[in-house]
Amino acid sequence: MRAVIAEDSVLLRIGLVKVLEMAGFEVAAETGDAEGLLAAVEEHRPDLALVDVRMPPGFTDEGVRAALMIRSQYPGTAVLLLSQYVEERYAADLLSSRSGAGIGYLLKQRVADVEEFVDALRRVAAGGTALDPQVVAQLLLRRGGPDPLERLTPRERDVLALMAEGRSNAAIAAGLVVSESAVAKHINNIFAKLDLPPAAEAHRRVLAVLRFLDGTP
Amino acid sequence: MATRGALRRTYTWIASHAPWSAWAWRNTVFATAAIPPALPLLLGAAALVALPGHTALPLLLVLALRPLLTLLQRSRFRTLLGLEVPPVVHEHRWATVRGLAERLRSESTWRQYGYHLLVSPLAAAGAAVLVLTWAGGAAGACVYAWFWVLPSDGELPAPGWTAQYDAITGLGVLALLAAPWLAAALTRIDATAAAALLGPNRARELERRVEDLAESRAGVLDAADLERRRIERDLHDGAQQRLVSLAMNLGIARATLTDLPPEARAVIDEAHREAKEAIEELGSLVRGLHPAVLEDRGLDAALSGIAARAPLPVELTVDLARRPGSTVEAVAYFVVSEALANVAKHARAERCSVHVGRVADGRRGDLLRVVVTDDGVGGADPAGGTGLTGLRKRVGSVDGTILIDSPLGGPTTVTVELPCGL
Numbered sequence: 138m139r140a141v142i143a144e145d146s147v148l149l150r151i152g153l154v155k156v157l158e159m160a161g162f163e164v165a166a167e168t169g170d171a172e173g174l175l176a177a178v179e180e181h182r183p184d185l186a187l188v189d190v191r192m193p194p195g196f197t198d199e200g201v202r203a204a205l206m207i208r209s210q211y212p213g214t215a216v217l218l219l220s221q222y223v224e225e226r227y228a229a230d231l232l233s234s235r236s237g238a239g240i241g242y243l244l245k246q247r248v249a250d251v252e253e254f255v256d257a258l259r260r261v262a263a264g265g266t267a268l269d270p271q272v273v274a275q276l277l278l279r280r281g282g283p284d285p286l287e288r289l290t291p292r293e294r295d296v297l298a299l300m301a302e303g304r305s306n307a308a309i310a311a312g313l314v315v316s317e318s319a320v321a322k323h324i325n326n327i328f329a330k331l332d333l334p335p336a337a338e339a340h341r342r343v344l345a346v347l348r349f350l351d352g353t354p
Numbered sequence: 355m356a357t358r359g360a361l362r363r364t365y366t367w368i369a370s371h372a373p374w375s376a377w378a379w380r381n382t383v384f385a386t387a388a389i390p391p392a393l394p395l396l397l398g399a400a401a402l403v404a405l406p407g408h409t410a411l412p413l414l415l416v417l418a419l420r421p422l423l424t425l426l427q428r429s430r431f432r433t434l435l436g437l438e439v440p441p442v443v444h445e446h447r448w449a450t451v452r453g454l455a456e457r458l459r460s461e462s463t464w465r466q467y468g469y470h471l472l473v474s475p476l477a478a479a480g481a482a483v484l485v486l487t488w489a490g491g492a493a494g495a496c497v498y499a500w501f502w503v504l505p506s507d508g509e510l511p512a513p514g515w516t517a518q519y520d521a522i523t524g525l526g527v528l529a530l531l532a533a534p535w536l537a538a539a540l541t542r543i544d545a546t547a548a549a550a551l552l553g554p555n556r557a558r559e560l561e562r563r564v565e566d567l568a569e570s571r572a573g574v575l576d577a578a579d580l581e582r583r584r585i586e587r588d589l590h591d592g593a594q595q596r597l598v599s600l601a602m603n604l605g606i607a608r609a610t611l612t613d614l615p616p617e618a619r620a621v622i623d624e625a626h627r628e629a630k631e632a633i634e635e636l637g638s639l640v641r642g643l644h645p646a647v648l649e650d651r652g653l654d655a656a657l658s659g660i661a662a663r664a665p666l667p668v669e670l671t672v673d674l675a676r677r678p679g680s681t682v683e684a685v686a687y688f689v690v691s692e693a694l695a696n697v698a699k700h701a702r703a704e705r706c707s708v709h710v711g712r713v714a715d716g717r718r719g720d721l722l723r724v725v726v727t728d729d730g731v732g733g734a735d736p737a738g739g740t741g742l743t744g745l746r747k748r749v750g751s752v753d754g755t756i757l758i759d760s761p762l763g764g765p766t767t768v769t770v771e772l773p774c775g776l
Contacts, residue, residue, distance in 0.1 A: 146591070146595040146599070148595060148596060148599040149595055149598060149599045149602070151599075152599050152602040152603055152606070153602075155603075155606055156602065156606060159606065159609065159610065191646070196587075196591075197650045198650060221590060221594070221646060222641075222645065222646060222647045222659055223659055223662065224647060224651060224655050224658075224659070225655075225658060226651070226655060245598055246598055246601070246630065246633045246634075246637070248598065248601075248602045248605070249598060249601030249602050249604070249605050249626070249629065249630050249633065250605060250630075251602065251605035251606050251608065251609045252605075252609055254605075255609075271659075271662055271663070274662040274663075
């Protein structure tokens with residue numbers, strides 16, 4: 138697996154390289170701005186791009202814009218965004234750009250929990266999602282009015298939130314301290330309540346999460 | 355005692371008007387100095403009489419000389435009386451069309467003409483009377499002395515006491531005694547007229563000062579806001595990144611050094627935990643200063659961040675077609691952040707709602723209205739509690755209003771209105 142890193146803080150970049158190598162990635166390129174990132178992706182066609190949201194020259198959302206461009210132009214490259222703050226609109230923008238590759242959006246400080254971060258890196262590189270719990274909390278908040286989500290029990294909402302973060306059944310079970318079969322039961326209930334007919338299991342998961350995220354089927 | 359004091363004051367006052375008092379002479383000099391600035395007008399009037407065909411000429415002369423005359427008068431008041439008549443400040447320079455138009459429109463210009471055309475000649479006339487009073491008084495009071503001083507070569511009547519000379523002497527002394535009072539009266543009338551006519555309009559001046567103050571306060575607020583942002587950015591790009599990097603390295607150490615003795619592991623675990631806590635603390639400090647997301651994405655995005663971090667469900671609606679000024683945004687953000695912190699700390703609420711919207715207000719233009727409601731126990735006292743005091747101060751700094759409705763038993767509603775124009 139090959140990865141590129143775009144992060145303007147040199148200190149952090151060195152650490153990220155270490156973590157990526159720990160996770161079994163080969164770091165093909167590291168850069169400090171969005172332009173360099175796009176060039177690196179063009180050149181190396183990596184499996185994963187690890188991108189800081191706030192980068193030179195404007196220090197606003199260069200990373201997000203670059204990420205959206207990568208998703209539309211290089212559908213094979215998974216993108217994991219690192220941000221100082223949570224912004225659901227970024228997450229919504231990224232998730233609505235439907236590309237086959239994985240997508241992740243995490244708070245920068247999550248890299249401190251190296252094991253969990255490595256887990257998220259692998260998940261995203263493998264085509265999965267990794268959303269920060271704070272992003273999920275915000276998305277959950279913004280749901281208003283009549284919504285199929287209203288029919289979910291608090292427990293089911295917890296499960297769905299963890300699904301939205303990109304967790305596997307086993308991880309959800311561990312996180313909520315329940316058995317894996319209980320999680321499976323909750324997930325089936327969620328599918329039923331969100332009117333998602335049985336199909337490929339992974340596909341339904343994504344649909345449920347998407348419905349959860351933008352409130353539209 | 356009081357009557358004695360009053361009596362003494364009266365005596366002092368009378369004594370101060372003695373013909374030989376410094377005060378009397380200062381007033382006299384001042385009043386007499388009214389004559390030179392009135393000369394152009396007097397000459398103009400004379401010319402008017404002498405050359406009836408050129409009526410406009412003297413008037414034009416006074417019109418053109420107004421700034422010079424005003425300058426002279428102000429200098430007369432300042433030098434001879436120590437009275438400062440504040441200058442009228444104009445925005446544009448004299449010699450420009452706009453400057454001229456501004457002066458023609460300004461009522462202070464016309465008040466000045468009022469002084470130069472009416473008060474100044476009257477003051478000059480008063481000064482002439484004053485000079486005559488002094489001179490006549492002196493001459494009259496000394497009428498007997500003249501016989502001793504002047505050579506008696508027959509032109510003058512022979513010396514001797516007559517009722518006529520007694521009367522002249524009496525009148526002369528009276529005139530000498532009256533002259534200081536006349537000088538004082540002239541000075542007083544002139545000073546009053548000058549303050550009213552030559553200086554700037556007081557109400558207008560106050561208005562201007564209020565405007566200036568509002569402007570400078572806005573400048574101070576903006577500067578403080580800018581400074582907060584600079585600190586935020588510095589922390590953000592400096593200390594915070596370093597801490598994240600530190601925590602990450604400790605995390606890597608924790609994950610890779612699996613064969614350490616348990617004590618060393620415990621130390622690394624502890625350091626890792628502390629580094630993460632420091633990141634959290636620094637993060638909330640930075641957010642309190644001025645969140646980056648507020649600058650980048652506005653209130654909606656920034657408030658959704660606080661709402662998500664609140665320990666209770668917060669229903670947030672932000673209804674803003676366009677963004678208010680950055681200072682107002684910062685205050686609104688602070689209000690919501692502080693209000694939610696208060697709710698979390700004191701209200702024992704189940705849920706909370708935050709509504710932010712723009713309302714039109716005829717008097718103050720558009721207002722940004724922030725309403726925070728919780729279903730808690732109520733009884734929030736605006737008088738106590740540093741949280742609410744801080745809110746009040748911050749809201750007041752931008753001329754906002756805050757209304758706290760919190761009956762015992764709840765619910766509590768905090769309504770804040772901020773003028774958007776700032």
